Amino acid sequence: MLQVDKLTKFYGDFAAIENISFKVPEGSIFGFVGPNGAGKSTTIKILATLMEPSSGTAWLDGIDVVKNPRAVRGLLGYMPDFFGVYDDLKVTEYLDFYGASYGLAPARRRAVIPDLLELVDLSHKAESYVDNLSRGMKQRLCLARCLVHDPKILLLDEPASGLDPRARVEMRALLRELQQMGKTILISSHILPELAELCQHVGIIEKGRLVASGTVEEIMQQGHYRKVVKVRLLSREEEAAKILSQQPAVDQVVVSEGQVQAGFDGDDAALAKVLATLVNAKLPVISFGESSNNLEEIFMRVTKGEVN
Numbered sequence: 046m047l048q049v050d051k052l053t054k055f056y057g058d059f060a061a062i063e064n065i066s067f068k069v070p071e072g073s074i075f076g077f078v079g080p081n082g083a084g085k086s087t088t089i090k091i092l093a094t095l096m097e098p099s100s101g102t103a104w105l106d107g108i109d110v111v112k113n114p115r116a117v118r119g120l121l122g123y124m125p126d127f128f129g130v131y132d133d134l135k136v137t138e139y140l141d142f143y144g145a146s147y148g149l150a151p152a153r154r155r156a157v158i159p160d161l162l163e164l165v166d167l168s169h170k171a172e173s174y175v176d177n178l179s180r181g182m183k184q185r186l187c188l189a190r191c192l193v194h195d196p197k198i199l200l201l202d203e204p205a206s207g208l209d210p211r212a213r214v215e216m217r218a219l220l221r222e223l224q225q226m227g228k229t230i231l232i233s234s235h236i237l238p239e240l241a242e243l244c245q246h247v248g249i250i251e252k253g254r255l256v257a258s259g260t261v262e263e264i265m266q267q268g269h270y271r272k273v274v275k276v277r278l279l280s281r282e283e284e285a286a287k288i289l290s291q292q293p294a295v296d297q298v299v300v301s302e303g304q305v306q307a308g309f310d311g312d313d314a315a316l317a318k319v320l321a322t323l324v325n326a327k328l329p330v331i332s333f334g335e336s337s338n339n340l341e342e343i344f345m346r347v348t349k350g351e352v353n
């Protein structure tokens with residue numbers, strides 16, 4: 046469990062973050078979303094004990110990051126948003142170096158490194174020089190490095206930045222695997238749809254302030270966001286649009302690009318009734334679902350200052 050309480054950080058007179066509070070339940074993935082310069086890296090560096098806050102604090106597994114940074118370090122794995130240069134260091138040597146830094150005995154390091162390389166799919170690169178790896182491979186190696194001491198909590202600052210679509214999918218799969226291994230994960234990103242799919246909880250930060258946090262569902266309730274429902278049909282879209290606009294909790298029905306889209310303000314049971322109505326009218330429905338871009342829509346509205 047990770048708990049952040051009224052965290053504030055000034056650089057001189059400038060407040061990079063102000064009064065940030067949120068909780069990440071044990072074993073869950075928390076998406077920390079915000080535009081460039083919003084204060085994500087500053088927050089993560091404080092959690093990683095690399096920087097002290099001006100006020101407020103955070104607890105990792107109940108341990109205060111300000112009062113007891115040494116104890117916290119053993120619990121966390123931190124992946125920064127950029128890499129250093131590692132001349133003449135092979136992949137295995139790199140992990141061995143980090144293992145030694147964490148105080149792992151040589152025998153333990155020899156046992157753990159092949160497992161880590163297998164986890165991040167780099168076994169075939171064990172004897173390659175780090176500088177010769179592709180960007181995606183370097184990101185995965187950096188993730189392996191965070192895991193060398195088997196931390197409970199991972200703080201990942203834009204782990205998918207600069208990756209191509211395939212490498213992003215692979216990174217997501219890897220993060221899911223780590224969650225299944227029981228890790229609690231905080232991941233920052235501005236790639237919103239991919240976070241919506243991966244994270245159970247999100248926090249949206251803008252200009253140093255947390256403007257929304259909770260599950261995507263909770264954020265939608267807090268801000269009175271409507272869901273967006275999309276329906277694809279073989280034909281008779283106009284008829285479907287008419288039926289939809291007569292349903293309670295449905296508004297702003299539009300037909301575009303062969304599908305019907307509508308705003309919807311209700312729970313899952315109400316949504317199931319809407320689908321049943323379309324099917325009972327014998328409309329040829331191919332697919333019916335909520336927009337996968339909900340988080341993106343929320344983010345755009347929240348950071349435009351339309352709410353809060």
Ligand SMILES: Nc1ncnc2c1ncn2[C@@H]1O[C@H](COP(=O)(O)OP(=O)(O)OP(=O)(O)O)[C@@H](O)[C@H]1O
Binds near residue numbers: 084126
């Ligand atoms: N050492 C520093 N001294 C002064 N200002 C800083 C320092 N580090 C960061 N800032 C400023 O604090 C604000 C927050 O920066 P931070 O790096 O935390 O944002 P971020 O959300 O991680 O952005 P990005 O996604 O671009 O990394 C920015 O305005 C940045 O310019």
